[in-house]
Amino acid sequence: MKKIINRPENVVDEMLEGMAAAHPDTLKRLPDSNVLVRNEAPVLGKVGLVSGGGSGHEPAHAGFVGENMLDAAVAGEVFTSPTPDQIFEAVKAVDSGNGVLLIVKNYSGDVMNFEMAAEMAEAEGIRTEQVVIKDDAAVEKEDDRRGVAGTIFVHKIVGTAVEEGLNLDEAAELARHTAENVRSMGVSLKPGVVPASGQPGFTLQEDEMELGTGIHGEPGMERKPMQEADRLTEELLEKVLDDMDVAAGEDVAIMTNGQGSTPLMELYIVHRKVAQMLKERNIHLKQSMVGEYMTSLEMAGCSLSILRLDETLKKYLL
Amino acid sequence: MKKIINRPENVVDEMLEGMAAAHPDTLKRLPDSNVLVRNEAPVLGKVGLVSGGGSGHEPAHAGFVGENMLDAAVAGEVFTSPTPDQIFEAVKAVDSGNGVLLIVKNYSGDVMNFEMAAEMAEAEGIRTEQVVIKDDAAVEKEDDRRGVAGTIFVHKIVGTAVEEGLNLDEAAELARHTAENVRSMGVSLKPGVVPASGQPGFTLQEDEMELGTGIHGEPGMERKPMQEADRLTEELLEKVLDDMDVAAGEDVAIMTNGQGSTPLMELYIVHRKVAQMLKERNIHLKQSMVGEYMTSLEMAGCSLSILRLDETLKKYLL
Numbered sequence: 001m002k003k004i005i006n007r008p009e010n011v012v013d014e015m016l017e018g019m020a021a022a023h024p025d026t027l028k029r030l031p032d033s034n035v036l037v038r039n040e041a042p043v044l045g046k047v048g049l050v051s052g053g054g055s056g057h058e059p060a061h062a063g064f065v066g067e068n069m070l071d072a073a074v075a076g077e078v079f080t081s082p083t084p085d086q087i088f089e090a091v092k093a094v095d096s097g098n099g100v101l102l103i104v105k106n107y108s109g110d111v112m113n114f115e116m117a118a119e120m121a122e123a124e125g126i127r128t129e130q131v132v133i134k135d136d137a138a139v140e141k142e143d144d145r146r147g148v149a150g151t152i153f154v155h156k157i158v159g160t161a162v163e164e165g166l167n168l169d170e171a172a173e174l175a176r177h178t179a180e181n182v183r184s185m186g187v188s189l190k191p192g193v194v195p196a197s198g199q200p201g202f203t204l205q206e207d208e209m210e211l212g213t214g215i216h217g218e219p220g221m222e223r224k225p226m227q228e229a230d231r232l233t234e235e236l237l238e239k240v241l242d243d244m245d246v247a248a249g250e251d252v253a254i255m256t257n258g259q260g261s262t263p264l265m266e267l268y269i270v271h272r273k274v275a276q277m278l279k280e281r282n283i284h285l286k287q288s289m290v291g292e293y294m295t296s297l298e299m300a301g302c303s304l305s306i307l308r309l310d311e312t313l314k315k316y317l318l
Numbered sequence: 319m320k321k322i323i324n325r326p327e328n329v330v331d332e333m334l335e336g337m338a339a340a341h342p343d344t345l346k347r348l349p350d351s352n353v354l355v356r357n358e359a360p361v362l363g364k365v366g367l368v369s370g371g372g373s374g375h376e377p378a379h380a381g382f383v384g385e386n387m388l389d390a391a392v393a394g395e396v397f398t399s400p401t402p403d404q405i406f407e408a409v410k411a412v413d414s415g416n417g418v419l420l421i422v423k424n425y426s427g428d429v430m431n432f433e434m435a436a437e438m439a440e441a442e443g444i445r446t447e448q449v450v451i452k453d454d455a456a457v458e459k460e461d462d463r464r465g466v467a468g469t470i471f472v473h474k475i476v477g478t479a480v481e482e483g484l485n486l487d488e489a490a491e492l493a494r495h496t497a498e499n500v501r502s503m504g505v506s507l508k509p510g511v512v513p514a515s516g517q518p519g520f521t522l523q524e525d526e527m528e529l530g531t532g533i534h535g536e537p538g539m540e541r542k543p544m545q546e547a548d549r550l551t552e553e554l555l556e557k558v559l560d561d562m563d564v565a566a567g568e569d570v571a572i573m574t575n576g577q578g579s580t581p582l583m584e585l586y587i588v589h590r591k592v593a594q595m596l597k598e599r600n601i602h603l604k605q606s607m608v609g610e611y612m613t614s615l616e617m618a619g620c621s622l623s624i625l626r627l628d629e630t631l632k633k634y635l636l
Contacts, residue, residue: 002524003584004507004580004587004619006547016586021590021593021594022593022606058582058583058586209320229322262616264377264381265329265374265615267336268336268337269336271340272333272335272336272339275336285339297581297583298580300579301322
């Protein structure tokens with residue numbers, strides 16, 4: 001597998017250096033850390049917003065640091081949770097005295113390490129709240145659901161809301177409310193390759209796809225022969241609509257997310273069918289996001305995330 | 319090769335339908351055409367801006383339709399020039415009586431068809447100017463140089479300038495001035511696959527890369543063993559810097575562009591080295607664009623585009 005890298009053990013460090021060099025007007029890297037922080041942080045009077053997770057999902061999460069979004073993103077090694085001390089550094093850097101909300105994807109390592117960081121913050125007198133995102137409808141049991149692309153809706157909505165003055169408790173409540181109204185479902189066609197191993201995370205036959213694969217290559221719901229785009233889109237969209245009982249007359253936002261190597265052309269072909277299906281069901285598509293928001297290195301495939309919109313969510317998203 | 323499509327002959331039509339469905343606040347599709355037009359077009363008193371080319375390079379060009387950018391984008395079939403009649407439809411849709419500037423990448427089919435459309439417009443009393451972009455430094459002879467990712471700098475700069483009131487002659491002059499100050503150089507690691515054929519456009523060995531491959535898989539300058547990111551970045555950046563004799567003390571913008579399936583992580587690793595090299599040479603990096611701007615379906619690889627900035631270009635870009 002060909003990759004444009006130097007030493008595999010340096011990919012995260014060098015990527016973060018590149019991000020900081022590319023966007024000095026927006027963010028800076030905390031010294032000796034894997035934390036990228038918004039230049040203005042801590043923003044006086046504002047609740048701080050921190051997210052993060054393993055690397056390899058870019059632009060998540062550092063690409064979402066900025067105004068009306070995150071105050072900091074903490075990067076772990078590829079597909080590996082960030083450490084508690086790094087998360088704690090991020091919390092300290094963004095707290096203006098109004099507390100910090102941690103947006104955590106539901107993986108045991110992430111949940112544990114963000115929790116430890118929260119305890120470290122508590123010990124230094126910094127209030128934190130955590131919200132754990134479990135939007136992956138591919139997993140049956142709710143507590144086991146993984147956090148995937150729908151997490152970006154939470155970044156955006158809560159990011160805007162805290163900029164407008166919500167306090168920590170209100171922000172945490174809004175984050176949970178957003179998370180309850182997001183579901184995602186993905187399909188993979190080809191695995192990504194972790195730089196350190198140089199090996200594909202799983203294997204699929206040339207005519208095969210896997211529904212519900214996780215963003216680290218975790219096994220999905222079902223393997224089946226490749227389908228044409230319209231049929232595949234029906235499977236993905238019906239799954240998320242049914243999971244949340246979205247009814248005619250409701251308003252939604254949809255993210256059609258590329259997993260890494262799927263051309264934008266294909267994402268728009270999928271999104272076309274999404275828009276058609278919603279129209280047929282009299283569900284109103286109020287916002288579309290089509291592109292790469294939460295990737296898995298060079299995995300091929302896509303995911304659909306749906307956000308059911310009420311007046312509160314519309315206020316901060318649209 | 320697995321693709322998320324329906325019938326290969328429908329990919330462009332369905333993609334355009336998806337784009338129009340996703341972004342109704344920004345653009346609309348002209349009926350029975352492959353033309354996407356900014357909703358406000360024709361903008362009263364403003365020079366119209368039209369670009370286009372073969373499909374398969376998304377987000378180019380339809381993704382750059384909007385305020386301070388293009389008024390319309392015309393899509394050909396995959397890797398195939400748009401037809402003169404479709405380009406003419408775009409011209410008519412965006413002309414407010416102030417004329418239309420056509421931004422054309424230097425491929426014989428594109429140049430011929432845009433020229434024919436210009437003649438059709440002339441016959442109907444619509445003034446046009448054309449600028450042909452030849453930024454690919456991989457090709458020795460200037461007239462044979464292809465238009466690649468650097469084209470996006472022209473969209474952005476001229477798009478902003480015409481919004482601020484430049485007339486057609488001034489816009490054409492600015493476009494040519496921008497084009498003269500842009501150079502690009504790419505590398506490919508893995509070909510893209512045209513949907514209609516289902517076959518890779520070229521072949522590369524598992525440890526091989528090709529410098530200077532065109533965005534349609536045209537043969538490059540040189541095939542050589544894969545190199546580490548830093549060495550590869552040196553080759554790309556030195557080529558464009560030398561080609562334009564960029565000197566210490568000058569200001570530049572850089573686009574580190576993904577060809578389709580290269581992870582954002584790798585683009586930032588490249589960009590880190592770009593920033594380091596510029597600093598060593600005392601060349602000032604005033605703007606960075608890192609991501610997918612001009613792709614080649616799922617080709618793996620990247621390109622660097624450099625724009626030498628003077629006061630005029632800074633005014634409209636930064």
